[in-house]
Amino acid sequence: MAKTIPSLADIETITIGSRPPGRPDDGGRGGEQRPPGLPEGGYRLAMLFALASISMLFLGFTSAYIVRQGLGEDWRPFSPPSILWANTALLLISSATLHRARSLLRREAIRESLRWLSITTLLGLLFLAGQYEAWRRLAAQGIYLSTNPHSSFFYLLTAAHGAHLLGGLLALAYLTWRGWRRQLLLMGTPDHLKRYGALVGTVALYWHFMDGLWVYLFILLFLWR
Amino acid sequence: MTQAVATHEPPRSFIRRYIFSTDHKVIGLQYLFLAMAAVTIGIVLSIYMRLRLAWPTERWPLLAKLFPQAMAGGTISPEFYLSLVTMHGTIMIFFVLTTAPLGGFGNYFLPIQVGAHDMAFPVLNMLSFWVTLAGFLVLLAAFFVSGGAPISGWTAYAPLSAVGEIAGPGLGMGQNLWIVSIALFCIASLLGALNFITTTLNLRTKGMSMTRLPLTVWAWFTTAVLALLAFPVLLAGGILLLLDRVAGTSFFIPEGLIVSDKILPHKGGSPLLWQHLFWFFGHPEVYIAILPGMGITSHVLSTFARKPIFGYRAMVAAIFAIGLLGFLVWGHHMFVSGMSPYSAIAFSLLTLSIGVPSAIKTFNWLATLYKAQIRFTVPMLFALGFVSIFVTGGLSGIILGQTSLDIPMHDTYFVVAHFHLIMGVAAIFGIFAGTYYWFPKMFGRMMNDALGKLHFWLTFIGVYAIFIPMHILGIAGHPRRYAETAGFDFLAPLQPIHVFITIAALITAAAQLLFFFNFFWSIWKGRRAEINPWRATTLEWTIPSPPPHDNFGPQVPVVHHGPYEYSVPGAAEDYILQTAPPTAVKS
Numbered sequence: 021m022a023k024t025i026p027s028l029a030d031i032e033t034i035t036i037g038s039r040p041p042g043r044p045d046d047g048g049r050g051g052e053q054r055p056p057g058l059p060e061g062g063y064r065l066a067m068l069f070a071l072a073s074i075s076m077l078f079l080g081f082t083s084a085y086i087v088r089q090g091l092g093e094d095w096r097p098f099s100p101p102s103i104l105w106a107n108t109a110l111l112l113i114s115s116a117t118l119h120r121a122r123s124l125l126r127r128e129a130i131r132e133s134l135r136w137l138s139i140t141t142l143l144g145l146l147f148l149a150g151q152y153e154a155w156r157r158l159a160a161q162g163i164y165l166s167t168n169p170h171s172s173f174f175y176l177l178t179a180a181h182g183a184h185l186l187g188g189l190l191a192l193a194y195l196t197w198r199g200w201r202r203q204l205l206l207m208g209t210p211d212h213l214k215r216y217g218a219l220v221g222t223v224a225l226y227w228h229f230m231d232g233l234w235v236y237l238f239i240l241l242f243l244w245r
Numbered sequence: 246m247t248q249a250v251a252t253h254e255p256p257r258s259f260i261r262r263y264i265f266s267t268d269h270k271v272i273g274l275q276y277l278f279l280a281m282a283a284v285t286i287g288i289v290l291s292i293y294m295r296l297r298l299a300w301p302t303e304r305w306p307l308l309a310k311l312f313p314q315a316m317a318g319g320t321i322s323p324e325f326y327l328s329l330v331t332m333h334g335t336i337m338i339f340f341v342l343t344t345a346p347l348g349g350f351g352n353y354f355l356p357i358q359v360g361a362h363d364m365a366f367p368v369l370n371m372l373s374f375w376v377t378l379a380g381f382l383v384l385l386a387a388f389f390v391s392g393g394a395p396i397s398g399w400t401a402y403a404p405l406s407a408v409g410e411i412a413g414p415g416l417g418m419g420q421n422l423w424i425v426s427i428a429l430f431c432i433a434s435l436l437g438a439l440n441f442i443t444t445t446l447n448l449r450t451k452g453m454s455m456t457r458l459p460l461t462v463w464a465w466f467t468t469a470v471l472a473l474l475a476f477p478v479l480l481a482g483g484i485l486l487l488l489d490r491v492a493g494t495s496f497f498i499p500e501g502l503i504v505s506d507k508i509l510p511h512k513g514g515s516p517l518l519w520q521h522l523f524w525f526f527g528h529p530e531v532y533i534a535i536l537p538g539m540g541i542t543s544h545v546l547s548t549f550a551r552k553p554i555f556g557y558r559a560m561v562a563a564i565f566a567i568g569l570l571g572f573l574v575w576g577h578h579m580f581v582s583g584m585s586p587y588s589a590i591a592f593s594l595l596t597l598s599i600g601v602p603s604a605i606k607t608f609n610w611l612a613t614l615y616k617a618q619i620r621f622t623v624p625m626l627f628a629l630g631f632v633s634i635f636v637t638g639g640l641s642g643i644i645l646g647q648t649s650l651d652i653p654m655h656d657t658y659f660v661v662a663h664f665h666l667i668m669g670v671a672a673i674f675g676i677f678a679g680t681y682y683w684f685p686k687m688f689g690r691m692m693n694d695a696l697g698k699l700h701f702w703l704t705f706i707g708v709y710a711i712f713i714p715m716h717i718l719g720i721a722g723h724p725r726r727y728a729e730t731a732g733f734d735f736l737a738p739l740q741p742i743h744v745f746i747t748i749a750a751l752i753t754a755a756a757q758l759l760f761f762f763n764f765f766w767s768i769w770k771g772r773r774a775e776i777n778p779w780r781a782t783t784l785e786w787t788i789p790s791p792p793p794h795d796n797f798g799p800q801v802p803v804v805h806h807g808p809y810e811y812s813v814p815g816a817a818e819d820y821i822l823q824t825a826p827p828t829a830v831k832s
Contacts, residue, residue: 062365066443073435073473080481080525084518088496092513166493169513176488 060218107150114143255794267367273353280345299747326728327396334399346537360450365443373436380429403497403519441469452804459808464540475529482522524575538675549625550617563602596646623697624682638667659719690771707753
C-alpha cells in the first residue's frame with residue numbers, strides 16, 4: 021500500500037528494497053543497511069542496557085548489604101552449605117556449554133548446536149533445583165529469612181538471582197524447543213538462521229551475565245569480609 | 246530482493262487497534278489519558294488539603310461523600326491529611342510527571358522524530374503501559390482498604406513505613422499496596438526506557454545522525470537512561486521495605502523501637518539506609534520529570550522564535566551534565582538526617598554545580614529569544630512560562646543546596662514551594678507546551694487559541710500566587726506536613742496567607758477546566774489542522790495529521806538538515822524541513 025502525500029512531492033524519499041547507493045551527505049549512521057522491522061543488532065543493544073539496569077538493582081542490594089553489615093552486632097554469617105559449590109560448578113559449566121552451542125550454530129552445525137543448547141537448559145534447571153535444595157538445608161538448620169541480617173540477605177539475593185535466572189531459563193527452553201521444532205526451516209533459510217542466531221546470542225549474553233552475577237554474589241555473601 | 250514487510254497494516258479489530266495496541270502512537274495517547282485521569286485525582290486531593298489548611302474548623306459534608314469513612318463527620322483528620330499528602334505526591338510524581346512527558350509525548354513522537362516506523366520493541370511498549378496502569382489501580386486501591394491510604398509521604402520514610410499498622414492508619418494494607426504499586430511502576434518504566442534507548446540508537450533513519458536529533462529526542466533519551474539506572478535502586482529499596490513489613494527482617498528498623506507503647510522485635514536496621522536508597526532514585530527522578538520539559542521548551546522556543554536554538558551542542562552537553570550530576574547529589578535531601586558534615590559539604594558543592602548546566606540552558610534559551618521575531622502562540626507562551634518558573638524554582642534551589650540554609654528551612658513550606666515550582670509546575674508547563682504544540686499532529690485539529698491564552702495567563706499568574714507566598718510561610722518557619730497550626734501561636738498571623746493560597750489554588754484549578762474543555766472540544770470540533778501548521782522543521786511535520794499507522798508508509802525519510810534550521814539566509818522560506826533536499830539553501 022504505497023501512500024503518496026501530495027504536499028510532500030518535492031521531498032526526496034527512498035523506497036525500501038530498491039534503494040540507490042548511499043548518498044555523500046548522509047550525515048551519519050542512520051538506517052542504511054537496515055531492513056524494516058526489528059534489526060538484530062537491537063536485541064544485543066537492548067540486552068546490554070537491560071543488564072546495566074539489572075546491575076543497578078544488585079548494586080542497590082549490595083550497598084544495603086555493606087551498610088547493614090557494618091551496623092550491628094547481630095551480623096552472624098554462616099558458612100556456605102556445601103551444595104552451593106556444586107551449584108556454582110553447574111552454572112559455570114552451563115556457560116561453557118552455551119558457548120559451545122553458539123559456536124556450533126555459527127558453523128551451521130544445527131543439530132549438534134541444539135543438543136548443547138538442550139544440555140545448557142538442563143544444567144540451568146539443575147542449578148535452580150540445587151539452590152532450592154540449599155534453602156531447604158538451611159531451613160532444616162533453623163536458618164530462616166528473618167533469623168539474622170546475613171541470612172536475610174542470603175535468601176533475598178539468591179531469590180532475586182534465581183528469579184532473573186529463571187527468566188533466562190525460560191528463554192533458553194523456548195529457543196531450544198523452537199529450534200528442534202523448526203530445525204528444517206532453520207536450515208532452509210539463512211534469514212531465519214541469522215535471526216535465530218541473534219536471539220541465541222542475546223540470551224547467551226544474559227546467561228553469562230547471570231553466571232558472573234552468581235559468582236559475584238557468592239563472593240559477597242561468603243568469601244568477602 | 247524486495248522487502249515484503251515494508252508496510253504493516255493496522256490491525257483490524259477494535260481491541261488490537263485501540264486497547265491492546267502495539268502502535269507507539271496509540272500507546273502514547275493511552276499514557277497521556279492516564280496522566281490526565283491521574284492529574285485530575287491529584288488536583289482534587291490537593292484541593293482537599295488546601296481547604297483544610299485555610300479553614301481548619303470548617304465541615305465539608307459534600308467533600309466527605311468521596312471519602313465517607315476517612316472523612317466521617319465531614320472533617321479532615323490530621324491522619325487523613327497525611328494520606329492526602331502521600332497520595333497527592335505519589336500520584337503526581339509517578340503517574341503524571343513521569344507518565345505524561347516521557348510515556349506520553351516520548352512514545353508518540355520519539356519514533357517519528359527519528360524517522361522510525363515504530364518503537365524497537367512494540368510488544369514491550371504495550372506491556373509497559375499496561376503495567377503502569379496496573380500500578381496506578383493498585384495505588385488507588387489503597388484508598389479503599391481497611392485503614393485507608395498510607396500516611397508516610399511519597400518518600401515512605403522508614404521506620405514509619407516499615408513497622409506496619411501499629412504506627413498509624415494506612416500503614417497496614419495501604420502501605421503494602423503503595424509499595425507494590427511503585428514496584429510495578431519501576432518495572433514498567435524499565436521496559437519503556439529500554440525501548441526509548443534502543444529506538445534512538447538503532448532505528449534512526451538515513452541521515453539522522455546524533456547531531457541532527459531534535460533536542461526533544463536528546464531529552465527523552467537522557468531521561469530514559471536516568472530511568473533505567475535509577476528505578477532499579479528504588480525497586481531494591483521497595484523489596485527490602487516489603488520484607489521488613491511482611492517477613493520479619495530488619496533492614497530499616499532499629500533495635501528497641503517503641504511504637505504505641507510496644508517494643509518491636511526488630512533489631513539492628515538503619516532507617517537512614519532507606520533514605521539513601523530512596524534518594525539515590527529520588528533525585529534522578531526529579532530530572533526524569535523535568536528533562537523532557539526542557540527538551541520540549543527548547544524545541545518550541547526555537548520554532549516560534551524562528552531562530553535556530555542557540556548552542557545546540559552545549560544544550561546536549563548540558564542535558565547530559567544535569568543527568569550525570571543528578572546521580573551524585575541525593576545526599577542534599579538528607580542534610581537534616583545527621584549525616585557527617587564532610588559528606589554534606591561534598592553533596593552541597595555537587596548540588597550547587599548543577600547550577601552551571603542549568604544556567605547554560607537558561608542563557609541559551611534567552612539567547613535564542615534575543616532579537617527574535619517571536620510568535621506568541623499558546624505553546625510558545627507555555628515554553629516561556631517554563632523558563633520563568635524554572636528560573637524562579639532554581640533560585641530557591643541554590644538557597645536550599647547550602648547546608649547552613651537548608652537545615653533551618655528543610656522542614657518548612659520553603660521546600661514545598663521550591664519543589665513544586667521546579668519539579669511540579671515547570672514540568673507541567675512543559676507538558677502544556679507539548680500538548681498545545683503537538684495537538685494538531687495528534688488529532689488533526691487545532692486547539693482554540695483564545696481559550697488557550699486565557700488558560701495560560703490564569704495558570705501562570707495562579708501558580709505564582711500559590712507558591713510565592715509559600716516561600717514566605719517557610720521563611721517565617723511554618724512547618725510542612727502539618728494539618729493544623731492551632732497549637733502554635735507564632736503561626737497564627739500566617740493564617741491569612743493560607744487563605745490567600747487556597748483561593749489562588751481554587752482559581753488555578755478551575756482554570757484547568759478551560760484546558761480540559763478546550764482539549765476534548767477541539768478533538769471533535771476544532772479547526773482542521775494542516776500538515777505543518779507551525780511551519781516547523783522536524784519529521785513529524787512531514788506526515789499527515791494524525792499520522793497513519795506506520796508513520797511514513799512504505800518509504801523512509803532521508804534527512805539532510807539539522808533540526809532547527811529557521812531563517813536560514815538564502816532559503817526560500819523561513820524554515821527548512823529536515824527532509825528538504827540539500828539544495829534548498831542557495832549559497
